[in-house]
Ligand SMILES: NC(=O)c1ccc[n+]([C@@H]2O[C@H](COP(=O)([O-])OP(=O)(O)OC[C@H]3O[C@@H](n4cnc5c(N)ncnc54)[C@H](O)[C@@H]3O)[C@@H](O)[C@H]2O)c1
Ligand SMILES: CC(C)(O)[C@@H](O)C(=O)O
């Protein structure tokens with residue numbers, strides 16, 4: 001493994017140079033990879049693996065998502081099956097149902113996990129919270145994860161552009177002595193950039209924190225707070241949205257992605273730099289207690305319990321959709337839709 005210095009801490013990582021696609025193909029040459037579930041990660045991972053020359057089939061229940069799989073080129077009876085048929089054919093079972101659905105389907109999946117097969121996850125959820133999920137794999141199967149650090153939609157888009165999201169990987173159970181190399185081969189096969197090692201507990205704990213925090217929850221909270229203050233002080237929706245969201249996503253975050261925060265700052269005025277350097281600290285102080293509370297809520301499994309409880313309610317889907325609709329129809333995101341429609345490249 002390559003040793004890389006991450007800001008003073010040296011970590012082992014796996015790059016595509018030392019574990020090339022050719023090696024992944026060789027490790028997985030006698031495997032039938034069954035991607036169970038075709039929601040968000042399913043399509044990204046399955047299509048990338050197929051384009052990478054691996055032997056992939058998809059298992060998906062009939063309905064809209066099954067039709068999407070057909071539209072994506074999966075052939076019923078050849079590479080696309082009902083879930084149980086795919087479970088039977090697969091030697092590496094990629095369990096890419098939603099975390100809640102994984103609980104429901106587990107008794108079925110378990111039946112097909114015969115000795116020597118592999119069970120692959122993209123999250124540490126099911127295994128870490130086994131007292132809540134009931135997911136306890138048989139001792140004679142390999143169990144590992146590769147967790148792309150981003151949406152399955154981006155995983156596919158970046159792959160098509162010749163780029164790759166980073167993924168973490170972890171082995172939970174090595175029954176055959178080959179779990180680790182299969183795990184790394186799968187992580188390369190789904191189109192990852194570099195790989196960093198973790199364990200199932202750390203993966204789920206950091207992932208739940210990240211998505212509730214800066215990646216999704218905190219960012220919306222901070223956007224909403226600033227937007228409201230601007231509106232309360234007489235600024236128009238377009239001005240408030242541009243100064244809160246549009247400039248960040250269109251101009252400044254791409255600069256951060258390219259070369260770091262200081263470089264983005266350096267490409268703004270000295271007036272902006274002075275203010276940003278002064279104000280990031282009070283923002284950190286104000287929000288750190290919230291992040292500590294969030295981490296604690298993840299660690300005590302309150303977040304997992306809430307997710308499982310709510311997801312298992314029969315009316316959860318429509319309620320979730322109603323919440324997303326409220327967000328979409330809020331003034332800020334309606335202003336956002338108007339702003340997006342005015343981007344020159346959309347005309
Ligand atoms: N969404 C992402 O981009 C992302 C990123 C990293 C990791 N993950 C992890 O990947 C896994 C899959 O997540 P996802 O967001 O792609 O899932 P998802 O919510 O998109 O659902 C995946 C599939 O589950 C099927 N499904 C739902 N309920 C079912 C049931 N009762 N019976 C049979 N099928 C059912 C759906 O038809 C769908 O095809 C999860 O462990 C998740 O944490 C997701
Ligand atoms: C894409 C995310 C947020 O990284 C993933 O963790 C998820 O749960 O969808």
Ligand SMILES: [Mg+2]
Nearest residue numbers: 123207208211
């Ligand atoms: Mg997640």
Ligand SMILES: [Mg+2]
Nearest residue numbers: 149150207211
């Ligand atoms: Mg994540």
